[in-house]
Amino acid sequence: MNFVHPVDIDALVEFLRLCPPLDTLDAKRLARAAERATVTPYGTGEVILDAFVQPERGLYVVWHGRVSVWTNPDRIRELPAYHLGPTEMFGYVATLLGEAVGPRVAASGDAVVVHLDPDLVDPVFATRHGAQLLAREIGTSRRMMAHGAIPTYTLVDDLIVTAPLLVEPTTTIAEAAARMEKTGLPYAAVRQENGGYGLLTDADIRRAIASASPVTGEVSTAMQTDPPSIRLGSSAAEALITVLESHGDVVLVTDRAGGLRGAVASRDFVVSSTTAGASLHEQIHRAETVDDLKDRYRSVPGMLTGLMARGLAPSRIITVHSAVIDAAVRRTIELVSEQYPDLSPDAFTWLSLGSNGRREALLSSDIDAAASFDNALDAGEIAKYRPMFLKIAEVLEQAGLAHDRHGVSPVNSKFARTHADWARAGRDWITAPEVDDAVIMTCLLVDGRPIHGDRGLPQVTRVFGDLRMHPRTMSMLLSASIAQSSRPAPWRRKKIDLKAQFLLPIANVARWAALSVGSTALPTDERLLAASGSDMLTEPDATALADAFDAVQGIRLAWQMEQATADRTPTDVVRPEHLTPVDRAILAEATRVVTSSQRRMGNMARFIMPER
Structure with a gap:
């Protein structure tokens, strides 16, 4: 065992026994894993693993401190996706898939990390508890990418560039048009009594004007009462298909609870590589x-x-x-x-x-x-x-x-x-x-x-x-x-x-x-x-x-x-x-x-x- 901290094998075995799914291993295997482990201290910001560059085989477990995890290679300069603490592990997805699918992990403050032998990974994740953990992490077979390690603009979430423009149904068409012009958005979402949202687009306004409807009329007279919508987490391809099938130009984006989070228009899809x-x-x-x-x-x-x-x-x-x-x-x-x-x-x-x-x-x-x-x-x-x-x-x-x-x-x-x-x-x-x-x-x-x-x-x-x-x-x-x-x-x-x-x-x-x-x-x-x-x-x-x-x-x-x-x-x-x-x-x-x-x-x- 290689380590810097003053720790003995028995202490490491007891620690590993607290880390699911390692806790499914018998005493003999745990002892062997501890003997072959590497225990390394890291300082703030020090990179522990960058499996986007090359998957370094093995299983990492946080012993002391906290680490930051990035799951998207295009967002390394942004805040981490999440943090991990003692008994939590990382690195196993890239090891199992044999692909550079991430993540990138760095220390958040002082941290101590245990690096376990790669030969331990397959047996651990072949157990019931290991399969549960893996299913939650990737939910895929060997050829799938790790959760979150996908290019920017793959999801509809990435295409939302501004906060949604939301107006009341009593707002006039002229008022809504002015607010759309000011925000540079091609739409206005309209709050409805049933908790849903109507949609007013540039095309709807043009149709209203062409039919001689007064622009002083309420937006409820010109809006789409059942506009196309899609949930956060949907792919850009799904969103574009929704736009095309509706023969419109804008699709509203809601969260799981039905709350409005934004909208995307046809022009927003040009940056996506997955359409x-x-x-x-x-x-x-x-x-x-x-x-x-x-x-x-x-x-x-x-x-x-x-x-x-x-x-x-x-x-x-x-x-x-x-x-x-x-x-x-x-x-x-x-x-x-x-x-x-x-x-x-x-x-x-x-x-x-x-x-x-x-x-x-x-x-x-x-x-x-x-x-x-x-x-x-x-x-x-x-x-x-x-x-x-x-x-x-x-x-x-x-x-x-x-x-x-x-x-x-x-x-x-x-x-x-x-x-x-x-x-x-x-x-x-x-x-x-x-x-x-x-x-x-x-x-x-x-x-x-x-x-x-x-x-x-x-x-x-x-x-x-x-x-x-x-x-x-x-x-x-x-x-x-x-x-x-x-x-x-x-x-x-x-x-x-x-x-x-x-x-x-x-x-x-x-x-x-x-x-x-x-x-x-x-x-x-x-x-x-x-x-x-x-x-x-x-x-x-x-x-x-x-x-x-x-x-x-x-x-x-x-x-x-x-x-x-x-x-x-x-x-x-x-x-x-x-x-x-x-x-x-x-x-x-x-x-x-x-x-x-x-x-x-x-x-x-x-x-x-x-x-x-």
């Missing part, structure tokens, strides 16, 4: 022919690989991917419908179901869908659309999207009904959940999201708004969500199905939990957040499930990118030998999290759920 997804989205949106669309969509794997290389978080990459899928489906509907002039594309709403409905689709995902028709059409008229839907499925398949034309697809008459028929079917499923496949259909439609036609809440989805008032149906849905067969099978097998064994069980729990609190959220993480702290889902369980979901999605994304790069068809099935010890530890931890959460929900249901 390739938005560029491809727009190219697909403007495709002039079916062949053109197919060619452009085939570049999606390359776009996803590029976003990964720039360090964008897996969850953000997947959201961008889902938006590009939406654009491809919408444009396919528009182009194919031109070949059927006697059929109106305005007569139906296209509902995206399943993982893409939840905005969680990857390259291997089936594009499940349904169509909801205008009530004026009868069964015979709806049947005339079947050839068009078959052609849509064919184009999507040729472009690289797995569209099931015989199963969950508008090609199947079971998934092509009028608005009224869907609503009637939904009520039947709720009142008689044991009949046929009522539970399966309910789960599919609850995940429904309209991407063509009427973008409002579909009638069938509105039917499920009071689902929690039907205890028998809720009990059956809960049973399906926490059933033994739904639990992840032991991962020590010849093949691991990342979706079926890990992701679907979490998505099922999240769906049920969200329904139990009346939430209409679709993404799994948002559903878990909405139900967190409820009678059936504790806050620790919700957080652990969300962490596990993100971590496994990261592993799944990396695996599919690896397959796509090798020109293999992306799948959810992977052999254990293709995973690192850390990946396997994360999967083992995900198994434990899901099964324990399911068990607790089942136990709580006996006391909380009303009688059937």
Whole structure:
């Protein structure tokens, strides 16, 4: 052991025993680690580790004092991202990934740091506690960047350059225009009674003037009442796609609580290096022919690989991917419908179901869908659309999207009904959940999201708004969500199905939990957040499930990118030998999290759920 402080091995062993996940090591391994450790004192500002330059292998633990940590190489000159104190560790992410992903660490005042042998790192993080720590830190597989180590202007947060301009609804248009001119902003957010925000842009003011509306009128007469918005932490690509899909120029940015934090306009995106997804989205949106669309969509794997290389978080990459899928489906509907002039594309709403409905689709995902028709059409008229839907499925398949034309697809008459028929079917499923496949259909439609036609809440989805008032149906849905067969099978097998064994069980729990609190959220993480702290889902369980979901999605994304790069068809099935010890530890931890959460929900249901 190399050290400057007067410390013996026994004292170091006792200290290491206080540092999770090192506390999982037996006495013999701890003693060996202490014997091979280096203990070094540092003065204020002295650099301990700069893993952006080159990852120095090993595991660092703060013994005395405090250290400052920078997680973004572009922000080294700014304040540190956070500080670490005694028993807290760093450096393991770069060691495990073998990449220069950071962080940079320097002493905050006098500090003493223990540097442990790199051979200790893999065994430590292969334990349950080690996997928990790693999942919280990176939530990814070996090819992902460390949390926070991403280029400037990757996130929408980086694009907000000034405080938001917020006005009251009684402010006059002229007043708002003057304030916009003074601040140099192309918009004014308008406070609304429901707690949300309206939006007034330069374009809105020009339209008001063109329609001869008096500029002395209130902004509420000219503003957008339901403007596009996005949360802090979203990628710049997501924000730009939101702007493009709204056919506007400005998107509001809010925090998780819904508070206004700023806005970004089209001009703000020129500094971002991660808007390739938005560029491809727009190219697909403007495709002039079916062949053109197919060619452009085939570049999606390359776009996803590029976003990964720039360090964008897996969850953000997947959201961008889902938006590009939406654009491809919408444009396919528009182009194919031109070949059927006697059929109106305005007569139906296209509902995206399943993982893409939840905005969680990857390259291997089936594009499940349904169509909801205008009530004026009868069964015979709806049947005339079947050839068009078959052609849509064919184009999507040729472009690289797995569209099931015989199963969950508008090609199947079971998934092509009028608005009224869907609503009637939904009520039947709720009142008689044991009949046929009522539970399966309910789960599919609850995940429904309209991407063509009427973008409002579909009638069938509105039917499920009071689902929690039907205890028998809720009990059956809960049973399906926490059933033994739904639990992840032991991962020590010849093949691991990342979706079926890990992701679907979490998505099922999240769906049920969200329904139990009346939430209409679709993404799994948002559903878990909405139900967190409820009678059936504790806050620790919700957080652990969300962490596990993100971590496994990261592993799944990396695996599919690896397959796509090798020109293999992306799948959810992977052999254990293709995973690192850390990946396997994360999967083992995900198994434990899901099964324990399911068990607790089942136990709580006996006391909380009303009688059937």
